[in-house]
Amino acid sequence: MNAEIRSADLPAGDPHAADAPAMDARAPDAAQPLIRCEALAKRYEVGGGTVHALRELTLSVNAGEFVAVMGPSGSGKSTFMNLVGCLDQPSTGRYWLAGEPVDSMNRDQLAAIRNRLIGFVFQQFNLLPRTSAQDNVELPLLYAGVPRVERQARALRRLQQVGLGERLDHHPSQLSGGQQQRVAIARALVNDPQLILADEPTGALDSRTSIEVMALMQALNREGITIVLVTHEADVAAFASRIIGFRDGRVVRDAANVPHDAAAQLAALEPEQG
Numbered sequence: 722m723n724a725e726i727r728s729a730d731l732p733a734g735d736p737h738a739a740d741a742p743a744m745d746a747r748a749p750d751a752a753q754p755l756i757r758c759e760a761l762a763k764r765y766e767v768g769g770g771t772v773h774a775l776r777e778l779t780l781s782v783n784a785g786e787f788v789a790v791m792g793p794s795g796s797g798k799s800t801f802m803n804l805v806g807c808l809d810q811p812s813t814g815r816y817w818l819a820g821e822p823v824d825s826m827n828r829d830q831l832a833a834i835r836n837r838l839i840g841f842v843f844q845q846f847n848l849l850p851r852t853s854a855q856d857n858v859e860l861p862l863l864y865a866g867v868p869r870v871e872r873q874a875r876a877l878r879r880l881q882q883v884g885l886g887e888r889l890d891h892h893p894s895q896l897s898g899g900q901q902q903r904v905a906i907a908r909a910l911v912n913d914p915q916l917i918l919a920d921e922p923t924g925a926l927d928s929r930t931s932i933e934v935m936a937l938m939q940a941l942n943r944e945g946i947t948i949v950l951v952t953h954e955a956d957v958a959a960f961a962s963r964i965i966g967f968r969d970g971r972v973v974r975d976a977a978n979v980p981h982d983a984a985a986q987l988a989a990l991e992p993e994q995g
């Protein structure tokens with residue numbers, strides 16, 4: 722049941738694959754923003770021209786915020802998420818995560834801060850096929866060198882938290898899309914992150930399942946986890962308490978939002994489960 726997972730089985734580019742040492746999570750410092758970007762820019766040289774994926778972005782996100790990032794295709798949303806997620810380095814500008822200067826970190830340091838502070842959720846779930854929900858969720862702990870018994874207990878707790886305590890042995894192909902995304906959220910949570918970065922987490926889900934996932938995100942946010950989530954759907958962004966709009970690599974909108982209550986919307990769809 723708990724087949725050893727080999728790093729060769731990993732999907733390419735999986736940020737959970739980083740071989741970083743395990744470190745203790747630290748409490749967020751209320752005096753400083755969790756995310757602080759100053760004139761952060763990302764440029765690509767393509768065919769003799771320059772693509773300005775992100776132009777001199779200055780922005781802060783405090784611990785405990787729930788931010789939705791919106792904008793047309795190609796406006797720089799994923800570029801922003803990759804920089805914030807310490808998956809990529811900026812061309813110019815500065816970035817601090819929990820007060821630590823990320824822009825001057827090397828690969829190993831980036832992997833370490835990522836594993837310590839961030840959980841990632843993707844549109845296509847990025848779960849290992851032919852691998853149980855339990856083992857998928859244990860994976861980041863395996864990389865962090867956590868002993869097996871503790872790995873199993875922590876993964877179980879997170880799967881129970883996302884409502885999948887009865888599906889531990891199911892492979893991704895034996896789960897619905899919403900269940901697969903909940904496994905991915907459990908995996909993102911298993912390292913006790915301060916920040917969840919989700920790039921279109923509801924992009925592959927129907928509207929009802931999207932609301933379920935957003936209800937889970939809101940519950941996590943109420944527990945104090947900071948959430949930054951990219952979405953194309955205004956209905957999804959409406960669950961966030963701040964909405965940032967991108968266009969052509971720039972922020973063109975940044976406003977507080979009175980969030981809709983996803984659990985209440987779900988209850989209205991299913992009165993018997995209210």
Ligand SMILES: Nc1ncnc2c1ncn2[C@@H]1O[C@H](COP(=O)(O)OP(=O)(O)OP(=O)(O)O)[C@@H](O)[C@H]1O
Pocket residue numbers: 765767772773774792793794795796797798799800801
């Ligand atoms: N590796 C790269 N090389 C060259 N250009 C790139 C690269 N990655 C992204 N870009 C360009 O940077 C710009 C921003 O891309 P990005 O992926 O951040 O957009 P996005 O807002 O996430 O779009 P979508 O909604 O389609 O996911 C686009 O013009 C894209 O073509």
Ligand SMILES: [Mg+2]
Pocket residue numbers: 798799800
């Ligand atoms: Mg994108």
